[in-house]
Amino acid sequence: DLPEAYFLARFLESRGQRLALLNIVARPIAQQLKVLKRLRRNRGNAYVADLLLARVAQLAGGLVRGSHGQGAFPEVDAAFVRHIRSHHPHIDCTDPHAAHVLDFVRSTDPDYLLLAGAQILKPELYQLGREGALNRHLGLLPDMRGSDCPIWAFALNQPERSGYSVH
Secondary structure (H helix, E strand, O other): OOHHHHHHHHHHHHOOOOOOEEEEOOOOHHHHHHHHHHHHHHHOHHHHHHHHHHHHHHHHHHHHHOOOOOOOOOOOOHHHHHHHHHHOOEEEEOOOOOHHHHHHHHHHOOOEEEEEOOOOOOHHHHOOOOOEEEEEEOOOOOOOOOOOHHHHHHHOOOHHHOOOEEO
């Protein structure tokens, strides 16, 4: 449910393009804990504490203000999300490599897979696009890998390393 995915859907729809959405919902708690352990090992306790506090503040802010029309994509509101989901095939999953999810993607017979905010995907999924797959990564590769790349570029006082890559 990333706003940029719905923004892209809006663009494709406005051009009369066929589209379907594969929405990877929150990771199961066991996997979230595994990620937090890895972040703690690689980046330290202060990073994990800051990350968790930011998520709590974000949730609290959303509850107070409401979440419609906020952020970089104000045109992506609840009504538009409902519109896209009611007019185009979609599936929500926790595991993008599950058999039923791969079957869904195959059934849409995609020319391309356009990825935004996805975890590391296996070839069995991203090779389903006849022409290929494109991923938007919020860091300049190969220097800024992993998550939170813009934050790290500025935290390291290296704004010239902020940006994004499409690969």
